[in-house]
Amino acid sequence: MRQARKMSSFKLDFGQYEVEVKMKLWLKDGIFLVKATDKISKRYSYITNMNGLASQFSGYDTEKPTMQDSSWEYNATKVKSWYAEAKMIFSNKQFQEYFLRCLNDDRCAGEWENVDRETE
Numbered sequence: 001m002r003q004a005r006k007m008s009s010f011k012l013d014f015g016q017y018e019v020e021v022k023m024k025l026w027l028k029d030g031i032f033l034v035k036a037t038d039k040i041s042k043r044y045s046y047i048t049n050m051n052g053l054a055s056q057f058s059g060y061d062t063e064k065p066t067m068q069d070s071s072w073e074y075n076a077t078k079v080k081s082w083y084a085e086a087k088m089i090f091s092n093k094q095f096q097e098y099f100l101r102c103l104n105d106d107r108c109a110g111e112w113e114n115v116d117r118e119t120e
Contacts, residue, residue, distance in 0.1 A: 008083060012090055014100050016040060021090070023083040030079035033071035034086070036103055036112075043112040046070030052102030056089050057082050 009022040017036050024031045034053060037044040047053060048070055054060050059078060066073050072082070089095055106112070 017103050021086045023079055025076050025079060028076055029073060030076045031071050031073050032079045032082045037116060038107060038112065042116045044114050044116050045112040047106065048072055050102060050106055052099060057085055
């Protein structure tokens with residue numbers, strides 16, 4: 001496994017949910033991902049490709065295989081750009097309210113099957 005050159009993350013509190021945005025960079029490429037955890041059930045989902053969120057990022061294209069997964073592997077410049085965009089997007093109060101509804105809908109649809117055993 002290769003060693004990341006730079007890793008950054010920030011967490012947001014959405015009441016029942018904790019959302020973590022992560023970026024891992026290597027020399028030329030990187031990974032961008034968003035993880036949401038239900039604080040009560042400890043169920044989580046990597047929601048980077050959830051439509052309500054993904055459509056907010058520049059260059060998002062549902063046809064690109066690298067953007068259909070829960071984490072997006074792309075060139076380092078684009079990953080840094082998405083990370084900066086995430087900070088801006090999540091600072092918008094209206095988006096936060098919309099995003100909370102998206103999280104509820106996604107979780108209620110049974111999309112959150114993973115359970116975080118480390119925090120139990």
